[in-house]
Amino acid sequence: MQKKSIVSNNIKKAIAILSNNDVVAIPTETVYGLAGNIFSQEAILKIYKVKQRPSFNPLIVHVDSIQKATELASSFPEKAKQLANAFWPGSLTLVLNKSDHIPNWITADKETVGIRIPNHPVALALLKELPFPLAAPSANPSNRISPTKSSHVASYFQDSIEMVLEGGECKNGIESTIVGFENNEPVLYRLGSIAIEDIERVIGKIQIKNKKEITPNAPGMLSKHYSPLTKTYLVDNVNEFIKNINGKKIGVLSFNNSKLSVEVDHIEVLSKTGDLSEATAKLYSALHKLDSLNLDIIVSERLPETGLGKSINDRLERAAK
Ligand code: AMP
Ligand code: MG
Numbered sequence: 001m002q003k004k005s006i007v008s009n010n011i012k013k014a015i016a017i018l019s020n021n022d023v024v025a026i027p028t029e030t031v032y033g034l035a036g037n038i039f040s041q042e043a044i045l046k047i048y049k050v051k052q053r054p055s056f057n058p059l060i061v062h063v064d065s066i067q068k069a070t071e072l073a074s075s076f077p078e079k080a081k082q083l084a085n086a087f088w089p090g091s092l093t094l095v096l097n098k099s100d101h102i103p104n105w106i107t108a109d110k111e112t113v114g115i116r117i118p119n120h121p122v123a124l125a126l127l128k129e130l131p132f133p134l135a136a137p138s139a140n141p142s143n144r145i146s147p148t149k150s151s152h153v154a155s156y157f158q159d160s161i162e163m164v165l166e167g168g169e170c171k172n173g174i175e176s177t178i179v180g181f182e183n184n185e186p187v188l189y190r191l192g193s194i195a196i197e198d199i200e201r202v203i204g205k206i207q208i209k210n211k212k213e214i215t216p217n218a219p220g221m222l223s224k225h226y227s228p229l230t231k232t233y234l235v236d237n238v239n240e241f242i243k244n245i246n247g248k249k250i251g252v253l254s255f256n257n258s259k260l261s262v263e264v265d266h267i268e269v270l271s272k273t274g275d276l277s278e279a280t281a282k283l284y285s286a287l288h289k290l291d292s293l294n295l296d297i298i299v300s301e302r303l304p305e306t307g308l309g310k311s312i313n314d315r316l317e318r319a320a321k
Contacts, residue, residue, distance in 0.1 A: 006157070007150045007164045011122070014165045015129055023047055025139040025153045026126060027167020028118040030091050030175050030193050031146040031284065032153045033062070033136025034161070044105045044135060050160050053142045058107045059135035060093050060114040060176070064127035069115050072133065074099050079186050079203045083179060086202045089119035091172050091193030095180030106135055116176055122167040138175065139164075143227055145291065145319075148173050148284045173281035174311060179206070191311040193280065210314065225318040226284075228291035232298040234313075234320040241299055251290040253300035253316075255279060266293055276308040283312055287319065 008014075014024045018035065021042040026035045034051060036043030038061055048055060063069050066084055070076055073096035076084075080094050098113035107113050118124065127134060138146040139153045147153045148170040157164075177192035179199065188196060188208045200206055230251070235241040238252055239261045250264040256274040258267055268286035270279035290298045300316050303309040 003158065005154060006162060007154055007166050009166045010163075011126055011129070011165065014126060014163060017162055018043070018126075018130060018134070023050065023161055025147075025150075025157065025161060025164040026123055026134070026136060027120050027150070027165060027170065028062075028123045028136070029120045029170055029172045030118070031148055031170055031173070032139040032150065032164070032167075033134075034139040034153075034157075035062070035134040035136040037130075037132045038106050038135045039103060039132050041103065041105055044103075047135060047137065050157060051137060051140070051142050053137065056108050057137075057142075058110055058114060059137050060116055061102070061106060062116055062118055062123070062127060062134045062136050064089075064117060064124050066117070068133065069094075069117060072099055072102060072113055072115050073097060077181050077184055077186075080179075080181065082202050083186075083199065087194060088117040089124065090117070091119065091176040092116065092199075093176040093178045093190075093192075095178060095189065112180065114178065120167055120170075122165060126165070143225055145226055145228055145287045146175065146284050147288075148281075152284075152288055169281075169285070171281060172277075173283055173285075174315060177311075191314045193308075193311070195307040196310065197307055225321075226287075226315045227319045227321070228287050228298055230291050230295050230298050232300060232316075232320045234300050234302055234316045236302050238299055238301050245297070248296040249294070251293060251295040251298045253286055253290060253298060255301050255303050257301075264299075265295060266290065270303075270312075276303070276306075276312070279303065280308045280312055283315065 021040040023036045093114045093116040095112050095114045150164045153164045172193040175192045177194040178190035186206045188206050251266045258269045303312050
């Protein structure tokens, strides 16, 4: 007998499950998140268990208003306020000193907390109804490809969670950009859905600490992450790379070119018109698709190192580790 799908539109049911110390996968504009009440240790432990997430990797707290966000932090630097006003609701996470009432199980014992207001109507409607904020790391097993559709989540967690709240395809398609503060100066910890250039337009030059070597305790930067199970390569020139490969089933992830000089088994094109926002939105879906085709290798093309191209290249580098 086929098992009933865990995907549902029923917000009331999601509220009931979340209010009962359990977890629900929810849509956001970045990726689907595996959500739980930040004040319920039971719910948070379940998130870590279901995702097999290392306990040292802190969770981002989601709220629906700047007022609620302010209550989570013990201080809110001026540049953080400027960023919040410019980008919330949106794909920016601010790492700030935490208020006393934030449990340590959210922050992996750090004195800081990551905060975000997601820009998705379903997530906002849910957060508005709930009397507590939601922790919601991406709804995938640790290190695997993040989900941008409810079906991606269901295929990972059909047997381990009760419900995925349907919210359509994630519009932005990769994780939030993370900005924290060191000695009152802004630092970019993770490249993401908001391009660095857009952040810098608001607060000026920002230091980038996106590499594990620089910030070993910020695990969103684990060098291997966001990975297909199929062996993946990141190359500057796909045609050059594949012409020397024989006897393998090859899948290609191309930025904007569907015509290759060598025949391959499957091509996913991120944006025919070379639009970086469209490419970002399609990235994980294309990787999920390629990973489902029983290929021997996936060869992905490096994108232009500008705007969201930098964020996509960051994810592809980690997928190819
Ligand atoms: P995600 O799996 O997309 O929810 O990623 C959460 C990421 O946010 C973590 O891996 C960290 O890199 C970052 N993060 C969350 N909270 C903190 C914090 N308190 N301090 C530093 N980084 C944080
Ligand atoms: Mg994640």
